[in-house]
Amino acid sequence: MGVVNVRELTGKSNPLAEGHRMCPGCGAPTALRQAFMGMDSPVVVVGATGCLEVSTTVYPYSSWRAPFLHVAFENAGAAVSGVVAAHRAMSRKKLFREEIKFVAFGGDGGTYDIGFQSLSGALERGHDFTYICYNNQGYMNTGAQRSGATPRSANTTTSPAGILAPGKLQRAKNLTEIAAAHNIPYVAQTTLHDPLDLIRKVRRAVETPGPAFVNILVPCALFWKINPADQVKICRLAADSKFWPIYEVVNGERVVSYTPKKPVPVEDFLRAQGRYAHLFAGGGVRRDLIDQAQADVDAEWENLTQNRRSS
Amino acid sequence: MSGGAPCWQDILPGTVTLGESSRVVETGLWRSLRPILDVEKCVSCLKCWVQCPDMSIQTGEGGAVQGIDMFFCKGCGICAAVCPTGAISIRPESDFQDEADASSGGASPGKVGELVGQL
Structure with a gap:
């Protein structure tokens, strides 16, 4: 893939325009904005219901310079299939x-849960499109409810941490691997730790004929209970702790695109966020849950690297 | 409907038809912290430009950073956090109370009727 020159990108118009109503320091507009930086052709954008869809199309304003279609929560995959076919x-x-x-x-x-069936169908039918999931690990638009992407032990409004339960009890599903299991040509996972990695991955996804899926971890300052200014720092912790492995699956082969030089324990990533504050509260550190989180991370990294292409 | 109130036929369809029309929305009004750019220290590395969620870093010829657009900047502080030379500092908006017009002016969010009138 070609070299990304950020200096040249500043002269390019972005399909996502100013004046959107996302929260200050939200990771989602950053992720989409960086994603569009990698594209050279005109683009048609389809959005599933969610924060970004709602906040960029507040009637009668639109923050889209590109043709934009929203149908419903559950059918971004079906809607984009129709547009591609048309x-x-x-x-x-x-x-x-x-x-x-x-x-x-x-x-x-809209991707892991509600829109999963239409996305799965669209990937299986092989339409030529790119699906970008901006993953903040919960339903933020409606008030921080748990989703299929919420990791274990996170405190959400529908899996609250208290005396009876320490936040969400289940592990998050691995949608990147589920997408890869559709045998599509390109699947990638990244976060906002390195804009060039994100831009390069989306460019590759868009240039790949056939369906492509990119899963981008983005912080939600309100849900993760972090200082919005710490967005990049938190994303680096996610990558360095291997909580969120940065890799791509090219024609079925897994390639790790970022191996942390100095890996940090997942505890550092958890400790930086208020949604895990109950694990560290009042001297009663929940060592068992922190160890469980580390075990989850180690197991996924093991799975990933075992499949890695030797290059 | 009577008394001059618009009927449904008079209202725009439930579709937002004008691209980038949100550029009249002054999201800068939300700001409680204000980034201040020190052009002397700035090396135009564009780390702030690429990470800004609100496209508020203004660039000129060859990607030179020229300033921060206070009309859109919501004051999240990401620019200052990623700046490698400390060229961006964050100050509370209350420091700027005596400014005649704290932001660059223009339409405010909520002036929906006015915009609909222009269509």
């Missing part, structure tokens, strides 16, 4: 000549 049909009739890229996005609620 474009193909119209191109065949010579109504379109230029190359257009199709991008669908959703939060983890």
